[in-house]
Amino acid sequence: xxxxxxxxxxxxxxxLDDVMxxxxxxxxxxITILQHAQEIYGYLPIDVIYYVAGRTGNSPAKVxxxxxxxxxxxxxxxxxxxxxxxxxxACHVNGANSIEKAICEExxxxxxxxxxxxxxxxxxxxxxxxxxxxxxxxIGEETYGSLTPAKAVEILGDIRAKEAAQ
Amino acid sequence: MxxxxxxxxxxxxxAGAGKVYAALEARNTxxxxxGVTGCIGMxxxxxIVDIYEGKELKQRLVRVTEGDAEDIAAAMESxxxxxxxxxxxxxxxxxxxxxxxxxxxxxxxxxxxTSIDAYIEExxxxxxxxxxxxxxxxxxxxxxxxxxxxxxxxxxxxxxxKWNACRQAAGEPKYLICNADEGDPGAFMDRAVIESDPHNLxxxxxxGAYAIGAAEMVVYVRAEYPLAIVRLEKAIAQAREKGxxxxxxxxxxxxxxxxxxAGAGAFVCGEETALIASLEGxxxxxxxxxxFPANSGYNLKPSNINNVETxxxxxxxxxxxxxxxxxxxxxxxxxxxxxxxxGKVKRGGLVxxxxxxxxxxVIFGIGGGIREDKEFKAVQxxxxxxxxxxxxxxxxxxxxxxxxxxxxxxxxxxxxxxxSSTCMVEMTRFFLNFTTNESCGKCVPCRLGTKRMHEILTxxxxxxxxxxxxxxxxxxxxxxxxxxxxxxxxxxxNPVLTTIRYFRDEYEEHIKNKKxxxxxxxxxxxxxxxxxxxxxxxxxxxxxxxxxxxxxAKKPHVIDQxxxxxxxxxxxxxxxxxxxxx
Numbered sequence: 251x252x253x254x255x256x257x258x259x260x261x262x263x264x265x266l267d268d269v270m271x272x273x274x275x276x277x278x279x280x281i282t283i284l285q286h287a288q289e290i291y292g293y294l295p296i297d298v299i300y301y302v303a304g305r306t307g308n309s310p311a312k313v314x315x316x317x318x319x320x321x322x323x324x325x326x327x328x329x330x331x332x333x334x335x336x337x338x339x340a341c342h343v344n345g346a347n348s349i350e351k352a353i354c355e356e357x358x359x360x361x362x363x364x365x366x367x368x369x370x371x372x373x374x375x376x377x378x379x380x381x382x383x384x385x386x387x388x389i390g391e392e393t394y395g396s397l398t399p400a401k402a403v404e405i406l407g408d409i410r411a412k413e414a415a416q
Numbered sequence: 417m418x419x420x421x422x423x424x425x426x427x428x429x430x431a432g433a434g435k436v437y438a439a440l441e442a443r444n445t446x447x448x449x450x451g452v453t454g455c456i457g458m459x460x461x462x463x464i465v466d467i468y469e470g471k472e473l474k475q476r477l478v479r480v481t482e483g484d485a486e487d488i489a490a491a492m493e494s495x496x497x498x499x500x501x502x503x504x505x506x507x508x509x510x511x512x513x514x515x516x517x518x519x520x521x522x523x524x525x526x527x528x529x530t531s532i533d534a535y536i537e538e539x540x541x542x543x544x545x546x547x548x549x550x551x552x553x554x555x556x557x558x559x560x561x562x563x564x565x566x567x568x569x570x571x572x573x574x575x576x577x578k579w580n581a582c583r584q585a586a587g588e589p590k591y592l593i594c595n596a597d598e599g600d601p602g603a604f605m606d607r608a609v610i611e612s613d614p615h616n617l618x619x620x621x622x623x624g625a626y627a628i629g630a631a632e633m634v635v636y637v638r639a640e641y642p643l644a645i646v647r648l649e650k651a652i653a654q655a656r657e658k659g660x661x662x663x664x665x666x667x668x669x670x671x672x673x674x675x676x677x678a679g680a681g682a683f684v685c686g687e688e689t690a691l692i693a694s695l696e697g698x699x700x701x702x703x704x705x706x707x708f709p710a711n712s713g714y715n716l717k718p719s720n721i722n723n724v725e726t727x728x729x730x731x732x733x734x735x736x737x738x739x740x741x742x743x744x745x746x747x748x749x750x751x752x753x754x755x756x757x758x759g760k761v762k763r764g765g766l767v768x769x770x771x772x773x774x775x776x777x778v779i780f781g782i783g784g785g786i787r788e789d790k791e792f793k794a795v796q797x798x799x800x801x802x803x804x805x806x807x808x809x810x811x812x813x814x815x816x817x818x819x820x821x822x823x824x825x826x827x828x829x830x831x832x833x834x835x836s837s838t839c840m841v842e843m844t845r846f847f848l849n850f851t852t853n854e855s856c857g858k859c860v861p862c863r864l865g866t867k868r869m870h871e872i873l874t875x876x877x878x879x880x881x882x883x884x885x886x887x888x889x890x891x892x893x894x895x896x897x898x899x900x901x902x903x904x905x906x907x908x909x910n911p912v913l914t915t916i917r918y919f920r921d922e923y924e925e926h927i928k929n930k931k932x933x934x935x936x937x938x939x940x941x942x943x944x945x946x947x948x949x950x951x952x953x954x955x956x957x958x959x960x961x962x963x964x965x966x967x968x969a970k971k972p973h974v975i976d977q978x979x980x981x982x983x984x985x986x987x988x989x990x991x992x993x994x995x996x997x998x
Contacts, residue, residue, distance in 0.1 A: 277697070278695065278696045280698075284680075285680065316697070316699055319682060319699040339796060339847075340758035340759050340764075340832050342601075342843075343759045343760060343832060343843075348984075351983075376599065377599070377640075378640060379426060381459075381603075381830075382459030382460055382757075382764040384758065386430065393430035394430070395427075395431060
């Protein structure tokens with residue numbers, strides 16, 4: 251195991267103590283544990299996967315299987331602002347593709363990518379459920395509706411400006 | 417004193433309702449009251465502020481912005497609303513609600529979803545009281561049978577039958593599960609119910625739990641609905657405190673508790689056996705049925721799974737009687753159905769109507785027709801499992817059988833309207849892209865079949881379609897329908913089959929003539945500068961990322977078709993409408 255590059259990761263596993271105490275021995279809690287872990291670390295570092303496996307009595311393969319099955323889980327860190335661009339049916343019909351193009355051009359990244367400065371990660375998602383405001387994106391907890399390519403770029407610019415001011 | 421109620425569903429908040437509320441609150445010097453409600457369903461008018469005087473709705477203000485807060489505050493203080501007349505809802509927009517019959521959504525947008533007292537005031541928790549104190553579980557199931565209530569998640573299976581099977585099944589404990597994994601892109605009915613009237617869901621589930629003899633209830637909610645989870649958590653805590661959940665409910669000896677399980681994002685988890693696997697903390701992969709969940713479900717115990725909207729009808733049925741519910745609708749489909757009307761329609765939002773109305777009633781009557789009065793082309797129903805219904809079938813009645821006959825399905829209620837600018841082949845490719853990504857990979861027909869169909873469709877929209885592609889798609893569709901393990905795979909061919917059935921000519925245009933009639937498939941388009949209209953301003957040439965536009969200043973320019981990447985920058989830049997797409 252020690253030759254494996256994953257072993258080099260050193261996350262602070264004590265952050266998971268509360269979660270483990272509550273769920274480690276409750277059967278069927280694997281997804282819940284991973285959700286909490288992702289909230290803590292921002293993603294699922296590989297050593298956390300091993301740790302969760304050990305504590306819950308699952309094989310690392312099983313935990314990895316669950317982590318890769320669900321779209322919510324990330325195995326890589328994301329930028330400071332996660333852009334979730336909706337590509338559901340209503341957004342598709344109302345031009346989500348042109349929004350994606352504009353964002354990709356503006357940030358010079360592709361779907362799933364993170365900007366060099368680590369500020370933005372773009373992720374397209376199936377449906378945010380705000381169909382009547384389509385096309386829609388969410389950045390963090392904030393939802394932006396009735397987008398146009400220009401409006402999307404403007405929103406990104408505003409966030410950038412705010413970050414620069416800080 | 418007047419009271420301002422701000423609609424704070426997810427749509428409203430996305431449109432800025434939170435800021436409007438904060439702005440009104442900041443100006444409140446005790447001369448008016450404030451409150452929140454859930455989603456009224458008129459998403460096209462958000463943010464909405466209802467002004468009440470006592471119990472009476474004085475005026476509904478629409479498309480309110482923070483900037484209007486000052487005027488609204490002044491109007492409420494003076495008791496004279498004429499100062500904000502510009503925000504009054506128009507009669508034709510108000511018609512959106514007047515044409516509906518609301519049962520599942522009966523409290524949505526009217527009561528405060530964060531207050532159990534608001535629900536109780538509207539007669540809430542009386543249905544469960546009646547059930548627990550005067551009815552046997554068998555009588556409850558009989559009443560649901562009389563109502564004709566069928567599963568609103570899409571398949572339309574009779575609810576009483578499921579409940580009865582679970583009641584009869586041997587094994588303890590039994591579980592009652594709510595499927596709130598609303599993964600169908602284009603649908604948000606379940607989210608609205610949970611966000612706007614969570615106690616109605618709890619009460620409906622309690623009735624079901626009593627009927628099947630369940631000791632625990634679980635709501636499986638998609639993680640993408642954070643507000644729904646927060647509101648439901650709060651509602652559960654309130655219900656527990658009031659003794660509607662937990663041990664010995666209302667002193668009747670019946671005990672049942674409820675918890676939420678947040679999903680982690682997988683469309684296939686809408687399938688009940690996959691949902692159960694996910695609840696157990698595993699990969700959400702479906703399995704063969706039988707055994708059915710009624711006999712061997714969650715933790716291998718008898719389990720009953722229904723959709724949010726199904727449960728949302730139950731308390732009403734118990735209060736008003738099954739016959740009142742079955743009095744609405746058609747021979748095969750009873751009661752009402754909620755639709756999420758979106759796409760190129762003028763008035764989009766949540767629509768609840770009795771079964772038996774036509775698609776035309778919904779899209780043109782309630783929805784007000786197509787934006788910019790363009791031509792209606794098709795309506796997509798049932799999402800990735802459903803199909804596209806063309807204009808010629810607009811008078812199809814909303815009924816499980818009638819919709820299935822078109823090749824589409826009732827589905828969970830997503831209704832996405834498309835006009836002439838939507839390419840049906842590209843639309844189909846979009847759905848297959850979705851099902852390819854969401855296929856769990858367990859069975860070959862779905863895992864590989866959807867991928868192959870997606871490849872063929874991608875080829876067609878990029879101008880590389882071949883003679884025989886349509887027939888090959890049809891062959892694949894039938895094989896996947898027959899061979900796939902679960903509902904996801906079995907229904908994945910529906911978008912392909914319906915678009916080939918109704919829009920075969922569009923496929924042929926793409927394949928034979930390499931043209932996209934809707935002008936959506938960029939690789940089949942040609943941008944051309946109209947010589948007479950071009951002023952030679954050079955704006956387009958400067959915007960072109962590949963420098964394929966050339967010409968002298970003040971003289972007509974030309975586009976080098978061999979270099980053009982069809983990005984559309986030039987057309988967006990031109991101020992003289994001198995560039996056309998063909």
